[in-house]
Amino acid sequence: MNRHDDRPPRLLTLLRVKGIHAPEKLKVREILIADGRIAALGEDLDVPVHWPVHRVEAQDLIAVPAFIDQHVHVTGGGGEGGFGSRCPGIGAQEIAAMGIGTVVGVLGTDCISRSPADLLAAVRGLKSEGIAAYMYTGAYRVPPPTLTGDIQRDLAWIPEVIGLGEIAISDHRSSQPRQDELERLVSEARVGAMLAGKRGICHFHLGDGKRGLEPLRRLLSETEMPAEQIIPTHVNRHSALLEEAVDYALSFEACIDVTAFEIPGDGLSAFDAVAHLLEQGVPAERITLSSDCNGSLPEFDQRGNYTGMRVARNTALISDWQRLVQEHVLPLDTALGLISGNVARVLGLHHCKGRLAVGFDADITLLDETLQPRQTFVAGRRIHGGE
Known part of the structure; x- marks a missing residue:
């Protein structure tokens, strides 16, 4: 971000996907990320519009633990x-x-x-x-x-x-x-x-x-x-x-x-x-x-x-x-x-990695229908793929 940009930083990320395997398949399609961790998993999560949220639309991909x-x-x-x-x-x-x-x-x-x-x-x-x-x-x-x-x-x-x-x-x-x-x-x-x-x-x-x-x-x-x-x-x-x-x-x-x-x-x-x-x-x-x-x-x-x-x-x-x-x-x-x-x-990292759950690190891989990785997030930061 430009150092002269006075807009607030986007502190949250809302990820919308086709499906979530945590590794078990969940009946929700949204992941809210805050401070590098998973803050919520749900459907139609209600995030106030004035909150500094970065929205990622990936509704053709499934989310799995990175x-x-x-x-x-x-x-x-x-x-x-x-x-x-x-x-x-x-x-x-x-x-x-x-x-x-x-x-x-x-x-x-x-x-x-x-x-x-x-x-x-x-x-x-x-x-x-x-x-x-x-x-x-x-x-x-x-x-x-x-x-x-x-x-x-x-x-x-x-x-x-x-x-x-x-x-x-x-x-x-x-x-x-x-x-x-x-x-x-x-x-x-x-x-x-x-x-x-x-x-x-x-x-x-x-x-x-x-x-x-x-x-x-x-x-x-x-x-x-x-x-x-x-x-x-x-x-x-x-x-x-x-x-x-x-x-x-x-x-x-x-x-x-x-x-x-x-x-x-x-x-x-x-x-x-x-x-x-x-x-x-x-x-x-x-x-x-x-x-x-x-x-x-x-x-x-x-x-x-x-x-x-x-x-x-x-x-x-x-x-x-x-x-x-x-x-x-x-x-x-x-x-x-x-x-x-x-x-x-x-x-010995099972308390924070290897699973998509509230409180775990937001390490997330998005796969296409052939199971090919398309986007990779680590601690909520997109490292590969996307925009």
Whole structure:
């Protein structure tokens, strides 16, 4: 707004849509937003005409909770092939164009030329552009790099830090941590999170090594750590690992994260993986989807030598999710949990995100009839689409 414009600012937004899935379908079509949160849901909401209201007419679109991507290389991943193989970072528009309102930033293999401080700066940059952004402290390696020199202090004193990760296991690029080292990391994250009132999950990168999920099975079998503290990702890297994930989820009532691999051959597609998990009896509420976008998709020969790389994007996350609904694997209300409500619960953000309800953050994605995101609002601010 022009600084010389003496008109009052538009402090409220009234959003009129075709329908609302909160995720359950509501019998109302209007959302009133105030101070970044949902103030009311209703039909023909009575807002005085003299109030400073911005009215958004989107009566051909349906409103759903904005998507949450818990695994994003916001500074770029890669580096396995030398300095020329470092992947680029990602911006707010590229995120919001896919209907994503919240991201969690991760470091990967390279925590030498990139650091938790770089990651925090990128996260705060996305926040300044309107995205709700968080991060994990740490990286592939053990002991993990941190901001303050201590996992507990990072969780306690840095608001954006909501967990530890991505710690690599069963991968030739990991630091081959011992079991007692993994146990210490999870306990450190748990106590630090308790002090800060956070969930403090430990986000584990799964490679294609023969140990698979065994280190995490031992964590849950041999310690007092709750399953909700430990989240394995990339569990659809290959069929045998996915079968392990089925048993892991059912045995420990645990949540697992499926990666939306973009290129055939990188692993089972998120669509195929979710369909299989459901067929094997894993409840939908224990499954989440993430993109791994702007991370590297490196290729290695049988001896572990680097042969090439591609850069992951977040488009497969949305397209595979759409297929789950369009091919009737899951109804829309349940499928939304995989990229919104379930993720919010896993991250400990379920008190304010992952649902359209009074008092929750006004993080809203508007979908067309093909379930394609057309507009994205975060804290009531339109970040993508519209006028």
